[in-house]
Structure formats: structure tokens, C-alpha cells
Amino acid sequence: MARALDLARAAGRAGEVPVGAVVVKEGAIIGEGANAPRATNDPTAHAEIVALRAAARTLGNDRLEGCDLWVTLEPCAMCAGAIAHARIARLYYGASDTKGGGVEHGARVFAHPTCHHRPEVAGGIGAGEAGELLRDFFAARR
């Protein structure tokens, strides 16, 4: 999660909402991402999506069997769906997102019987620091 927080800080410095993510397999980072939809003109370029795509390139496989995703903020519905498609084994996230989250809030993507793959989920990891980054970012923009 330390590396994901570094990536979140980098996103914030670039003027993006500060969220970072890494994919880990057998203790090694195989893909990482910083939130970058504005800079890349890509509405799908959330940290999780960038990290999942990078990890899939590393493995040469669209299924990331046995991999964990660490992300500083609760994933949205788009990212939760991508996590299911990628067959991520364990999802560790930081701050809860009552407005945009899609795991414990809103669409609750993994909670539906039709969800074809559910990772193990643990939230609140490094939530203090991740939430502070986000609050500082939005406070500075007001």
C-alpha cells in the first residue's frame, strides 16, 4: 500500500484526483497505475484500470490468477467490474468512497448473484493517509 500511496501523491501533483494502485503477484509488483483520466484523455484511466492493464501485459494474459490489487480508494463500479473480469484474488483498499464507490456502496458490484468472480475484499488499509490525500486535494481546489 505504501507504493500505491506514492502513486496517489504523484497523481495529485499532476492535478488528477489522488488515487494509486498496484497489482502484486507472489510478493512482486507486476503492474501499477496512478489516476490519469485528464492527462491521458481517457475516461477509463482510473488507477486500478491502468494497473490491471499493465499487469495483464506483464503476464501476457487477460486473467490475473493469484494476483492481489492494492488501491488507495474504494473502487468504483467500473473498476470493480474490471477486477472481476481480471479474476483478481484479493482486493485491498484504503479509504471508503460513499459517493463514488461500487464495492461497499452504490452498485455493490460483487454482491450480485450474477457477478462471475468475487475477490476476497479488505477495506480500510492505510485509509487515514489515503483519505487525507483526497481531502487535501479537494480542499485546495475550492
Added chain:
Amino acid sequence: MARALDLARAAGRAGEVPVGAVVVKEGAIIGEGANAPRATNDPTAHAEIVALRAAARTLGNDRLEGCDLWVTLEPCAMCAGAIAHARIARLYYGASDTKGGGVEHGARVFAHPTCHHRPEVAGGIGAGEAGELLRDFFAARR
């Protein structure tokens, strides 16, 4: 939708689940996609995501204001989330997807109060042909 069906057929010929999508702005196609997660080793490479990313590159903007998405199958939760992020104005889709859909089934991404953007939605457009493509594809694999 005719072009989206062509893209779906191309995906099927390539061994991917046959789904195609186009983004239209003021009557012109500005991005298109064929489902390709296997060929590209990208768990996010659904037709809709490929088309949205292409259209955003065309416009040089991650928000596709005033754009319509045409897709041959009901979008999944990931793609519905991406459609909301991209601010798609109108979503037209073909076949309903009782197993994997995230618009009228499962996560029903646009139905939650926290969904920050809802397109107008019309389903069942060209559903006969889109559904036949999918049925033929899966029948041939059994």
C-alpha cells in the same frame, strides 16, 4: 448499429465473444471497438471500453459530451461505469444480457442514487441479430 454488428462479427471471427460498439457524435462515428480481451491480453478490452477510449482520443477529452454509444449487447457493470464516467448522452444496446449485464440486470449501475451521470437508455435495438451472433458463437464452442 449496423457498424457495431459488423464489429461484433469481426470479434467472433477472431475467437472473441462477438460484441461490437461505436461512439457517434453529430451523426459521425468518432470511435469504435470490437471485443478483444484475449487477443490484446487486456481484461478491460470490451467493445465499449475500446470504443470509448478511441472516441476520447479523437476528441482530445475524457468527457464525451453529446455523444451516443451503440453496442450490440447490454453493457456489463465495468462498461456501464465507464459510460457514466465518459458522460455518454444516449446508450443504445442490442441483446439483453441476463447473466453479465449491468444496466437492466445485476449491478444496475445507472439505478443508484450515487451514479453521477445517467445516459438515456434504449435496449433491444437489433437485438435479434446481436443475440443470434452470440448464440451461434457459443453453440460452435460446445
